[in-house]
Amino acid sequence: xxSNNMADPRRPNKILRYKPPSTEANPTLExxxxxxxxLLGMIxxxxxxxxxxxxxxWIAVYCSFISFANSRSxxxxxxxxxxxxLSISAVVMxxxxxxxxxxxxx
Amino acid sequence: MAVPQVPNMGSRHLLLIPTLLLxxxxxxxQGRYTDDFDDSEDLADFDxxxxxxxxxxxxxxxxxxxxxxxxxxxxxxxxxxDEDEDEATVELEDSQDGFDDTETQDQDIYSKYDQEEFExxxxxxxTGHSMKDPLIIxxxxxxxxxxxxxxxxxxxxxxxxxxxxxxxxxxxxxNSRLAHAWFNxxxxxxxxxxxxxxxxxTSKEPVSTGKLNQENEHIYNxxxxxxxxxxxxxxxxxxxxxxxxLNVLARMMRPTCDQVQIKVTFNDEDMDTFxxxxxxxxxxxxxxxxxxDLSEFCGDKPKxxxxxxxxxxxxxxxxxxxxTDGVMDNKMVHYITNHADKIESIHFSDQFSGPKVMQEEGxxxxxxxxxxxxxxxxxxxxxGNTSPKDMDTLLPLMNMVIYSIDKVKKLRLNREGKQKADxxxxxVEENFLKQTHAQRQEAAQTRREEKKxxxxxxxxxxxxxxxxxxxxxxxxxxxxxxxxxKQMKMKQIKVKAM
Numbered sequence: 199x200x201s202n203n204m205a206d207p208r209r210p211n212k213i214l215r216y217k218p219p220s221t222e223a224n225p226t227l228e229x230x231x232x233x234x235x236x237l238l239g240m241i242x243x244x245x246x247x248x249x250x251x252x253x254x255x256w257i258a259v260y261c262s263f264i265s266f267a268n269s270r271s272x273x274x275x276x277x278x279x280x281x282x283x284l285s286i287s288a289v290v291m292x293x294x295x296x297x298x299x300x301x302x303x304x
Numbered sequence: 305m306a307v308p309q310v311p312n313m314g315s316r317h318l319l320l321i322p323t324l325l326l327x328x329x330x331x332x333x334q335g336r337y338t339d340d341f342d343d344s345e346d347l348a349d350f351d352x353x354x355x356x357x358x359x360x361x362x363x364x365x366x367x368x369x370x371x372x373x374x375x376x377x378x379x380x381x382x383x384x385x386d387e388d389e390d391e392a393t394v395e396l397e398d399s400q401d402g403f404d405d406t407e408t409q410d411q412d413i414y415s416k417y418d419q420e421e422f423e424x425x426x427x428x429x430x431t432g433h434s435m436k437d438p439l440i441i442x443x444x445x446x447x448x449x450x451x452x453x454x455x456x457x458x459x460x461x462x463x464x465x466x467x468x469x470x471x472x473x474x475x476x477x478x479n480s481r482l483a484h485a486w487f488n489x490x491x492x493x494x495x496x497x498x499x500x501x502x503x504x505x506t507s508k509e510p511v512s513t514g515k516l517n518q519e520n521e522h523i524y525n526x527x528x529x530x531x532x533x534x535x536x537x538x539x540x541x542x543x544x545x546x547x548x549x550l551n552v553l554a555r556m557m558r559p560t561c562d563q564v565q566i567k568v569t570f571n572d573e574d575m576d577t578f579x580x581x582x583x584x585x586x587x588x589x590x591x592x593x594x595x596x597d598l599s600e601f602c603g604d605k606p607k608x609x610x611x612x613x614x615x616x617x618x619x620x621x622x623x624x625x626x627x628t629d630g631v632m633d634n635k636m637v638h639y640i641t642n643h644a645d646k647i648e649s650i651h652f653s654d655q656f657s658g659p660k661v662m663q664e665e666g667x668x669x670x671x672x673x674x675x676x677x678x679x680x681x682x683x684x685x686x687x688g689n690t691s692p693k694d695m696d697t698l699l700p701l702m703n704m705v706i707y708s709i710d711k712v713k714k715l716r717l718n719r720e721g722k723q724k725a726d727x728x729x730x731x732v733e734e735n736f737l738k739q740t741h742a743q744r745q746e747a748a749q750t751r752r753e754e755k756k757x758x759x760x761x762x763x764x765x766x767x768x769x770x771x772x773x774x775x776x777x778x779x780x781x782x783x784x785x786x787x788x789x790k791q792m793k794m795k796q797i798k799v800k801a802m
Contacts, residue, residue: 207532208499214536216505216527256461263465267472267548270520300457 235265239281243288252292252300258285468549475546476521483524483541485692487516490702499530521547533574533713540565562684566705570676575654576716577725580631581621583649588619597655600732613637615644626721639704648681680705
């Protein structure tokens with residue numbers, strides 16, 4: 199026992215490589231926020247485009263920003279960019295079709 | 305229009321004045337003076353004739369002024385025709401030059417047609433006419449207005465987005481600083497204990513990267529390996545989502561703190577068989593419900609650790625008393641008592657398989673894979689408002705982790721304890737098999753019943769009585785065969801028993 203305290207506890211021969219924990223084993227531990235926000239963003243931007251609602255388009259922009267902030271580094275950037283571009287295009291299209299400013303709900 | 309008082313006028317002239325008025329008023333009121341006066345030559349001639357007729361007569365010159373003013377009045381009703389108004393005023397001024405001095409004293413009514421007041425008459429006549437034809441002033445639509453103020457909602461939105469982006473950058477930087485502060489304070493200890501500090505699993509050679517893996521903007525990983533007693537240690541720095549403004553606002557309602565989670569995995573020979581947990585009361589209650597092994601092996605409610613000198617805020621879950629005695633030696637108690645506020649949970653288990661998995665109906669489960677593990681969850685002090693300096697206070701806790709690793713390697717249950725532990729594990733396994741067996745049997749039973757029902761329905765539906773009889777006989781024969789088989793089996797078992 200004393201020799202252990204004096205000696206170096208490191209053992210290079212016992213090195214094990216890092217294995218990223220598989221997400222299939224524990225899907226409940228994953229944070230679903232970026233996926234939900236992505237979906238919401240797409241839905242709102244489609245609503246904004248089809249129904250020409252400006253506030254929908256703005257909320258879509260916010261959703262895509264939130265999704266980006268919460269995303270994991272392993273996630274595909276293409277997905278993020280596509281939802282972001284879609285929401286921006288929804289905002290731009292709403293204003294091109296109807297340049298009047300947004301009226302507040304009150 | 306007032307009829308002028310003309311004292312020295314004969315009846316002949318009285319008739320002429322109204323006729324002249326009519327003659328002048330009609331074309332003037334209908335016409336639109338869009339062109340210069342030169343174009344409407346007829347009117348000019350007409351006017352000239354009028355002036356020519358009444359040139360010598362003082363009284364008629366007064367009428368002149370009057371006739372001149374209605375054209376001007378009717379002209380003034382069209383406010384766009386400024387040009388013609390000016391021309392008319394010029395003409396009238398010219399015509400009035402002659403009799404200004406003589407007439408103004410006698411006739412006050414004509415004062416309003418004076419040169420000085422002539423410009424004002426347009427306005428007076430205008431207001432008179434505006435009462436008849438009200439001007440409707442339309443509001444200019446908002447997008448045609450050149451004012452940014454009407455777009456205030458959009459400006460609000462953009463400001464909100466900018467605020468979000470600012471918060472993202474600030475939060476990301478803060479988390480990064482905290483992570484690096486933690487690593488800098490713990491680097492020495494880790495490097496003296498582990499051969500491999502920092503590995504992302506991608507490089508060919510197992511060389512220490514010497515830095516944290518960034519999984520997220522708020523989660524950092526570190527894998528350490530190459531030590532006696534243990535296989536490896538995974539450290540997860542789970543910070544708050546400072547980069548997400550929504551999360552920041554939510555945390556204002558419900559404060560939470562950053563957490564450091566450490567998971568040490570053991571080889572089979574390095575750890576004895578026991579399940580133990582200590583931590584805050586809330587955490588213990590939650591873990592007992594959530595964790596597969598704690599719920600199976602530590603059935604009792606969390607006990608107070610006052611017997612060992614632990615503060616009241618902490619509770620213990622243990623498989624048996626001997627395990628608690630073994631783990632809670634003086635040094636451990638010392639560590640835990642000094643840092644009780646930072647300890648969320650400490651969980652030692654040889655049957656660790658993660659949280660309980662929700663079983664689906666009718667699916668037989670395999671026994672979940674277990675691994676000998678030590679789990680530590682520490683709360684970073686500051687309740688969200690942490691500064692990089694606070695990371696140094698976690699260093700003693702890392703010392704505790706290292707101490708625990710060595711201790712668990714040495715900890716061995718005595719014979720009684722070992723037997724108890726083995727029995728527990730056997731019991732759990734049996735229960736599990738029974739459950740799945742029961743499930744499987746139920747499934748088979750339901751299938752058999754369904755088959756029978758289907759057959760009976762077929763027999764009932766059969767219209768032909770002969771076929772019905774034949775099917776019934778076939779069913780009866782099958783049942784008899786089954787009964788015979790069972791009887792044979794029973795006989796065999798009896799013979800074997802004997």
